[in-house]
Amino acid sequence: MARLPVYLQLLSEQFEAGITNISSEELATLGGVNAAKVRKDLSYLGSYGTRGVGYDVEFLVFQIKRELGLTHEWHVVIVGAGNLGQALSGYGGFGERGFPVGGIVDVAEDKIGSVIGGVRVRHIDELAQIVQSRDIAIGVIATPGPAAQDAADALVAAGVTSVLNFAPAIVNTPHGISVRKVDLAVELQILSYHEQRRANARQATKLQAVPGPRGRGASA
Amino acid sequence: MARLPVYLQLLSEQFEAGITNISSEELATLGGVNAAKVRKDLSYLGSYGTRGVGYDVEFLVFQIKRELGLTHEWHVVIVGAGNLGQALSGYGGFGERGFPVGGIVDVAEDKIGSVIGGVRVRHIDELAQIVQSRDIAIGVIATPGPAAQDAADALVAAGVTSVLNFAPAIVNTPHGISVRKVDLAVELQILSYHEQRRANARQATKLQAVPGPRGRGASA
DNA sequence: CCCTGTGAACCCATTCACAGCT
DNA sequence: AGCTGTGAATGGGTTCACAGGG
Numbered sequence: 001m002a003r004l005p006v007y008l009q010l011l012s013e014q015f016e017a018g019i020t021n022i023s024s025e026e027l028a029t030l031g032g033v034n035a036a037k038v039r040k041d042l043s044y045l046g047s048y049g050t051r052g053v054g055y056d057v058e059f060l061v062f063q064i065k066r067e068l069g070l071t072h073e074w075h076v077v078i079v080g081a082g083n084l085g086q087a088l089s090g091y092g093g094f095g096e097r098g099f100p101v102g103g104i105v106d107v108a109e110d111k112i113g114s115v116i117g118g119v120r121v122r123h124i125d126e127l128a129q130i131v132q133s134r135d136i137a138i139g140v141i142a143t144p145g146p147a148a149q150d151a152a153d154a155l156v157a158a159g160v161t162s163v164l165n166f167a168p169a170i171v172n173t174p175h176g177i178s179v180r181k182v183d184l185a186v187e188l189q190i191l192s193y194h195e196q197r198r199a200n201a202r203q204a205t206k207l208q209a210v211p212g213p214r215g216r217g218a219s220a
Numbered sequence: 221m222a223r224l225p226v227y228l229q230l231l232s233e234q235f236e237a238g239i240t241n242i243s244s245e246e247l248a249t250l251g252g253v254n255a256a257k258v259r260k261d262l263s264y265l266g267s268y269g270t271r272g273v274g275y276d277v278e279f280l281v282f283q284i285k286r287e288l289g290l291t292h293e294w295h296v297v298i299v300g301a302g303n304l305g306q307a308l309s310g311y312g313g314f315g316e317r318g319f320p321v322g323g324i325v326d327v328a329e330d331k332i333g334s335v336i337g338g339v340r341v342r343h344i345d346e347l348a349q350i351v352q353s354r355d356i357a358i359g360v361i362a363t364p365g366p367a368a369q370d371a372a373d374a375l376v377a378a379g380v381t382s383v384l385n386f387a388p389a390i391v392n393t394p395h396g397i398s399v400r401k402v403d404l405a406v407e408l409q410i411l412s413y414h415e416q417r418r419a420n421a422r423q424a425t426k427l428q429a430v431p432g433p434r435g436r437g438a439s440a
Numbered sequence: 441c442c443c444t445g446t447g448a449a450c451c452c453a454t455t456c457a458c459a460g461c462t
Numbered sequence: 463a464g465c466t467g468t469g470a471a472t473g474g475g476t477t478c479a480c481a482g483g484g
Contacts, residue, residue, distance in 0.1 A: 004413070005406040009388060013365075023465065032390060036455055036468095043467055051461045051466045068409050069416025076408070087307030088404075097388075097405035099412075137415045138408065161418060162411035168229060168317075170252060178414040180407050184308075185317035186225040187400050188296070188358065189288050191382035192319075193224070194398040195357045196289025198381060243443065256446095256477055263445055271444045272484045 001041055006031055008064045015057045023054035075102030075136045077160070079151040080143035081111045081121045084166055088142055089117040103130040128158040138162045145169040221261055226251055228284045235277045243274035295322030295356045297380070299371040300363035301331040301341045304386055308362055309337040319358070323350040348378040358382045365389040
């Protein structure tokens with residue numbers, strides 16, 4: 001379930017704050033969702049709650065981590081050492097959350113050898129060797145859109161079975177490979193859409209308040 | 221609709237490639253979705269298709285851009301000039317896709333004044349002035365988790381009405397503010413979950429093939 | 441004849457509501 | 463009494479299937 005990571009984060013925060021027990025109601029409020037949904041989601045892990053009391057925060061954190069496979073670190077390999085690849089590698093957030101960068105590769109000779117976030121950029125031909133030596137299962141595509149499919153193919157050929165795609169392109173992979181896509185521009189476009197609607201609404205209100213003498217049906 | 225940006229991207233690529241007309245079937249294949257869904261989504265824009273023929277690619281691109289409010293650029297302001305903020309600012313992708321970085325702010329004195337991606341880091345107290353001078357509607361939160369709520373409050377106070385939150389925290393905003401959350405760690409955790417399931421499946425297969433004599437119910 | 445546009449059927453996630461344990 | 467766990471009801475999004483226009 002895609003909400004488990006969210007619960008994990010909330011529960012971890014509560015645990016840090018010294019909370020040892022939590023009800024579905026409280027957790028739902030923190031996450032801005034329905035309490036019944038929380039209970040359904042958590043019941044999927046097993047019956048780990050205590051009726052009349054709630055859930056043990058620490059135990060729940062452990063169970064979610066186990067379910068998500070977060071009992072050990074997962075090294076990732078980044079394909080593409082351009083702006084985005086450098087950004088992701090330099091951003092320490094991956095390692096902090098249990099996903100250290102185990103390698104970065106690129107096709108461009110001039111990028112190879114430079115060190116970003118403590119990791120040296122290597123040639124994409126070395127991808128299989130990097131993946132196998134560090135037992136890497138997750139690859140990150142940080143190439144321009146047109147190169148994304150090649151990057152995905154290279155990752156799959158190297159033995160990676162999960163792909164996080166930041167490139168603005170849809171990649172095709174064989175069955176059995178997990179792909180997730182994060183497109184920063186798409187997120188902004190969705191916000192732009194909301195802004196656009198707000199702007200239209202303001203305009204409509206204005207037109208309604210002061211109907212122009214030559215209004216061509218704009219108020220309809 | 222959250223799929224319009226995807227169609228826009230696909231259609232733009234097709235247009236670049238010289239395709240002038242496209243059927244819902246073709247577009248559906250490119251996007252990996254159902255053709256009926258494509259038609260429903262596009263019909264929401266109006267009846268812009270031609271029966272028996274398909275859709276005019278260029279016209280459709282224009283209509284989607286209009287609907288998404290992409291007829292002009294939207295400047296964004298980034299809060300947080302740490303690793304992630306620098307990464308996002310240095311990454312040229314925002315500007316390329318119509319969302320140039322109009323400012324970066326931080327609370328830390330030592331970050332202020334440095335230039336990232338051509339933009340100078342300024343103090344968060346100047347946020348309102350930056351937002352108003354450039355008429356910025358979209359703010360990006362790139363702070364550590366605990367500072368995210370403060371960043372959101374500052375953005376809203378400054379007049380921003382849409383927020384893209386990269387911090388690992390849920391932020392509360394007044395009604396009427398659009399918020400989207402992108403958590404890179406969550407994406408990786410979801411992939412980790414898939415990897416975990418694959419690992420479990422492999423283990424189960426192995427146990428089934430060669431049942432251990434002292435198996436403690438693992439094969440159930 | 442081909443493909444769009446759309447009512448109707450379907451499906452699955454969400455929510456409700458309450459039985460049951462502590 | 464309080465809160466979990468879950469069958470039943472709800473609702474929204476997806477898919478089907480076909481009428482209708484080019």
